[in-house]
Amino acid sequence: MTNWRAVIVGFLLIVVLGIVGLTLPVVGQLAAGLIGGFAAGYLAGGGLGRGFWHGLLAGAFGGIVAGLLVALVVGIAGWAGGPAGGLVTGIAGVGIFAVAVIVSFVLALESAIAGAVGGALAD
Incomplete structure (x- = not known):
């Protein structure tokens, strides 16, 4: 049975620390995923x-939110550029979507590993 309280706490940690972690572009997001995943696993307990x-x-939920934020920023930038900007960001959107999917997978996997450690330490 899924402990949704643990998942939501981990997700919120990932989002908040990910936003704060924008000051250190790659390290900040990796740390946010590790800390949030560890917290979710620790709160859920029950082993690896x-x-x-x-x-x-x-x-995974944190990665989805990160992907949506990237899409929002690109969409706003496209509006600011007028019709030509919309065309360029529309074409770039396919590549950005692919990057967002990869980031979501990486964030989910690193959080899962940290969650396994947290779950093992909770017992």
Whole structure:
């Protein structure tokens, strides 16, 4: 059974620390995923598998939010550029979507590993 409280706490940590982590572009997001995944796994407890699952969920939701924020920024930039900007950002959107999917997978996997560690330490 999924402990949604643990997933939501981990997700919120990922989002808040990810926003704060924008000052250190790559390291900040990686640290946010590790800390949020660990927290989700630790709160859920139950060993490696349960911690892995809860960290994975928290990281996946965090990755989705990160992808949506990137899409929002690109969309606003396209509006500012007028019709030509809209065309350019529309074409670039496919590549940005691919990058967002990759970032979501990386964030989910690192959070899952940290969640497994947290779940093991909770017991």
